[in-house]
Amino acid sequence: MLGHRKNKWTPEEEEALVAGIAKYGPGKWSNIIEDPEFAPQLLERTNINLKDKWRNMKTRVGSMEKSRTQTIKSVSVSFTPAKTSPSNKSSPSS
Amino acid sequence: MLGHRKNKWTPEEEEALVAGIAKYGPGKWSNIIEDPEFAPQLLERTNINLKDKWRNMKTRVGSMEKSRTQTIKSVSVSFTPAKTSPSNKSSPSS
DNA sequence: CTCTAGGGCTAGGGTTAA
DNA sequence: TTTAACCCTAGCCCTAGA
Numbered sequence: 429m430l431g432h433r434k435n436k437w438t439p440e441e442e443e444a445l446v447a448g449i450a451k452y453g454p455g456k457w458s459n460i461i462e463d464p465e466f467a468p469q470l471l472e473r474t475n476i477n478l479k480d481k482w483r484n485m486k487t488r489v490g491s492m493e494k495s496r497t498q499t500i501k502s503v504s505v506s507f508t509p510a511k512t513s514p515s516n517k518s519s520p521s522s
Numbered sequence: 523m524l525g526h527r528k529n530k531w532t533p534e535e536e537e538a539l540v541a542g543i544a545k546y547g548p549g550k551w552s553n554i555i556e557d558p559e560f561a562p563q564l565l566e567r568t569n570i571n572l573k574d575k576w577r578n579m580k581t582r583v584g585s586m587e588k589s590r591t592q593t594i595k596s597v598s599v600s601f602t603p604a605k606t607s608p609s610n611k612s613s614p615s616s
Numbered sequence: 617c618t619c620t621a622g623g624g625c626t627a628g629g630g631t632t633a634a
Numbered sequence: 635t636t637t638a639a640c641c642c643t644a645g646c647c648c649t650a651g652a
Contacts, residue, residue, distance in 0.1 A: 434633060434639055458625065477640080484638055522624065528645055552619065570646080573620065578644060595624065 433473060435480055443479055445467035445485075454482065527540075529566065531575055538563035539572055548576060 447471075448460030460466055470478070486513035542554030542563070551569035554560055592614075 432640095438636080455626065475625075479639095480626095480639065483628085487637095530644080549620070569619070573622095574645065574647095577622090581643085 440469050441473065442481070442485070444480060448478075449482065534611050535567065536575070536579070539575060542572075543576065 444466045445460070448463060448466045449456075451465075452459045457478040460478060461470050461473060461475055471477075512516070538560040539554070540556060542560045545557070545559075546553045551572040554572060555564050555567060557571055567575075578613075
């Protein structure tokens with residue numbers, strides 16, 4: 429029955445999310461949760477959860493910065509799309 | 523900017539799509555967008571877009587109809603493959 | 617190669633719970 | 635009431651198969 433309340437985000441999860449965004453860029457939620465570097469911290473999260481959390485984090489930073497119990501205050505994601513990325517999915521023309 | 527991510531369908535586009543399906547039958551997406559009768563209204567759409575939109579419209583009607591701006595409520599496409607007499611069976615049983 | 621069918625994904629609005 | 639967390643769905647992309 430009520431095995432479904434709310435699952436609050438922990439600082440570890442938030443950090444994993446931010447680190448994932450820094451690596452893949454924002455919007456690559458499935459990429460992040462499947463990365464073995466972040467997956468362990470985000471086992472209980474879906475790509476939708478990541479998207480929603482990021483939306484909340486951005487809203488918070490853009491409004492106020494109480495920096496009281498703030499774990500992460502700077503959410504600036506540099507995200508440098510390295511050209512050395514091995515992810516090449518070009519299909520050879522027939 | 524990678525362009526606008528979402529391009530909402532207008533009532534004119536939806537009508538053109540439905541009319542196209544009524545004429546060629548569902549699944550003939552390329553046929554529809556190339557028809558001079560519907561092309562003007564579907565200039566910004568691809569055959570894939572038509573397919574996806576039709577999928578959404580079908581799902582919607584089969585579940586609920588609480589749309590505010592309900593432009594098209596009946597998406598039943600009779601589609602009579604006969605090249606002659608357009609047998610329009612508007613009779614809802616009995 | 618072209619086209620369609622279907623799965624997968626994200627963005628944004630809406631809803632719920634605290 | 636406010637709001638973090640969660641849900642729903644329109645629209646797009648990717649790929650396999652015909």
